[in-house]
Amino acid sequence: MKIILKLLIILCFSGIANAQLPKSNLFLADITLNGNAVSVGSFKNITNREGYNNQPSFSPDGKYLLYTSGKTIDTLIQTDIVRFDLLTNTEKVLSKDPKNEYSPQVTPDGKNYSVVYGPDQIIQSFSLEDGSFTEFVIGDLALIGYYCWYDSTTLFTFYFSENLAPSLALWYKGIRLPDRIITTPIGRSLHKMPHKDGVSYIEKLNNEEWYVAGISDPWTTNNLVRLKKLPIQSEDIAWAPDGTLFTTHQSKILKWKEGVDEDWVPVADLINTSKQLTRIAISPDGKKIVVVGN
Numbered sequence: 001m002k003i004i005l006k007l008l009i010i011l012c013f014s015g016i017a018n019a020q021l022p023k024s025n026l027f028l029a030d031i032t033l034n035g036n037a038v039s040v041g042s043f044k045n046i047t048n049r050e051g052y053n054n055q056p057s058f059s060p061d062g063k064y065l066l067y068t069s070g071k072t073i074d075t076l077i078q079t080d081i082v083r084f085d086l087l088t089n090t091e092k093v094l095s096k097d098p099k100n101e102y103s104p105q106v107t108p109d110g111k112n113y114s115v116v117y118g119p120d121q122i123i124q125s126f127s128l129e130d131g132s133f134t135e136f137v138i139g140d141l142a143l144i145g146y147y148c149w150y151d152s153t154t155l156f157t158f159y160f161s162e163n164l165a166p167s168l169a170l171w172y173k174g175i176r177l178p179d180r181i182i183t184t185p186i187g188r189s190l191h192k193m194p195h196k197d198g199v200s201y202i203e204k205l206n207n208e209e210w211y212v213a214g215i216s217d218p219w220t221t222n223n224l225v226r227l228k229k230l231p232i233q234s235e236d237i238a239w240a241p242d243g244t245l246f247t248t249h250q251s252k253i254l255k256w257k258e259g260v261d262e263d264w265v266p267v268a269d270l271i272n273t274s275k276q277l278t279r280i281a282i283s284p285d286g287k288k289i290v291v292v293g294n
Contacts, residue, residue: 021052021070021077024294026084027273028065031282031289033240036260040253040268040289046084052077055279056290057105062283063087065290066094066104066113081115083128086288094131108152116144123147123155138171148190148199150218156190156199168201170218182215183224187235194284195243200227202235212237212245228256231264238282238289248277248291 025048030041047053052070059066065084070077081095081104095101099118107114112125112134121144123137138144138155145166146158159169161181168190170180187202187210198216203226205211210230216223230237231249238246244257247264251271254264270277274293281290 021079022054022294023050024052024054024278024292025049025274026053026056026065026067026290027270027293028086028288028290029268030287031240033242033244033286036257038244038255038265038267043268043270043273043291045273046089046290052079054292055103056281056292058281058283058288058290059106060110060284062285062288065281066106068102068104069093081113081126081131094128095126096131103146105147105149108149114147114149116147121145121160123157136174138174138176142176146188146190148192150192150199154218156201156215156218158186158188158190168215180218189235189237189279191237191239193243194239194241200237200239202230202237204235208232210235212247227258236279236292238280240282241284241286246280246282246289248280251275251277253277253280253289253291 026046027043028046029043032039055068056065067082068079069082070079079100080093081101082091083094084091101115101117103116104113107125113128114123114125114137117124122139122142125135125137127134143160144157147155149155153173155171157169159167161167165184166186167184168182168186170177185204187204189202191200193200198214200212200214203211203213212227214225214227234247234249236248244255246255251269252266253268255267256264276294277291279292
């Protein structure tokens with residue numbers, strides 16, 4: 001039974017099941033952080049097409065976005081990685097691989113981008129210049145759903161552990177450390193926190209109680225801290241450089257800053273554009289915001 005369930009998980013990340021990927025587009029706007037105040041400009045649909053346009057992440061220099069784009073081929077979905085230039089508003093398809101790729105992020109060296117790759121859900125990296133293969137980051141049927149880089153050799157991952165629960169796991173450039181399944185179950189949003197040393201993740205107690213939680217030291221297990229309860233069914237977050245936390249809920253973008261806001265504060269509403277926002281990202285300089293609308 002466990003083998004069958006693992007195969008089903010693999011299929012969910014392969015072309016066989018990808019026909020169920022939701023239609024989605026990316027909406028980009030300027031954002032201004034002025035002390036405790038936040039103002040958001042008008043949103044522009046930068047993809048504006050049918051299909052799957054999702055999983056955005058900014059480059060460290062804030063000059064471009066990487067995202068996953070899916071297109072239908074016969075009855076299957078083929079996903080590729082696209083780079084959107086924020087200065088010229090032009091885009092380039094980086095990947096030219098027949099296997100599906102998800103969750104693009106610029107690697108810590110700034111020269112490559114990493115993705116969850118193929119039906120085995122491993123992590124590979126490719127050149128930002130021409131999309132050519134550069135490295136197996138985590139291989140061998142890894143069953144990784146999502147991830148974030150902690151440093152140049154260490155990653156935190158949303159990992160399907162032996163009991164098939166989505167778990168927070170620590171990997172060291174290709175090897176899951178034997179006793180480093182940190183906690184379970186978790187959600188899909190993993191981020192290195194820009195304002196303090198550590199990584200945030202989504203702790204799921206049940207179907208309604210979800211928290212943004214943090215771990216400040218990857219090498220110990222007794223330092224997991226709940227930071228803020230999320231609105232019901234919201235699990236996508238982003239950090240601004242000053243430590244302001246953002247999430248999406250229905251058509252709204254909400255913010256919360258520790259020591260300033262008692263609860264989530266609405267800063268934008270895209271009700272005329274999208275009734276359901278999901279993923280969200282903030283540029284490293286805190287000047288751009290992008291959300292996914294279904």
